[in-house]
Amino acid sequence: MRKALFLGNWKMHHTILETKSYFEKFLRLLLKHNFSDRTVGIAPPFTSLFYVHSLLKETPVKLCAQNAHFEEKGPFTGEISPLMLKELEVEYVILGHSERRHLFGEGDELIQRRVEGVYRAGLVPILCVGETLNERKEGKTFERVETQLKKGLAGLKEINPERIVIAYEPVWAIGTGVNATPSQAEEVHNFIRGLLEELYDEERAKRIRILYGGSVTPENVNELMREPNIDGVLVGGASLDPEKFFKICSINL
C-alpha cells in the first residue's frame, strides 16, 4: 500500500565531475532491474541539480532537493524557490533536516513555512524530525518529535497523503555509525503514525510514508525495513558510494 522510498541525501558532497562518474556507475547497476515496487531518489547539492536533471531524464530515479524557500521569488539571498526546483522536475524536498535545525538555526516556524510552500507548489516535502541524544536520555523523545511534527505540518490541514513524507532521523544516529535499532526506530515511527491519525484520519495516516534516517548501511537496511512502520530510508554517508547505495536500494522487499 505504501510504496517503499529510498532516498540519498548527498549533503555538501560531490562536485559535478564526481557526480558524472557516480551516475555512470549507479545507473549501470540500477537500470538492469525493474524496481516498480519502490521509488529511488537522490538529493545532490543545488549546483548539480541542473546537470543531474539531464542525467536522470528517461530514468526512474527521482531528483530531490536538500531545502527550499517558501516564496516563488524575492529578495532572499542564498535561497532557492520551489518554482525553480519544479522547473528542474525535482519531486521531493528535504526540509527541517537536523543539520538545518542545529547548524543553521532553522526553527519550527520557518520549517513549517517551507513545508507549506513546497507542498503548495506541488512538490513533495520530506519533513525531518528527531531528538538529540540528551533529549533521548531525558526521556523527551516523544515530546520532541511530537512538537516538530505538529508544528511542521501546522499549515497543512488538508493533505494528499501520497504528497507528504516524514523522516525520523534521531540526531545521535546521523553520521555517527550508530543507527537506531529496528525496535527503537519502529517505536517512534509507530508513535508518528498515531500523531498523523490525530492530525488527519486513520485512512490518510496509513498512506503517509515514514522514512528512517541515521547511519543506514547495506548491512542494517534489511532489518530496519522489516518493521511495519518503516516505509523507506533517508541515507547520508552510504549514498555517496554508488555501489553501497545501490545495495541499499535493491534489497528484497
Ligand SMILES: O=C[C@H](O)COP(=O)(O)O
Ligand atoms: O539525511 C540523511 C541523514 O542525515 C543520515 O545521514 P547518515 O546516513 O550519514 O547518518
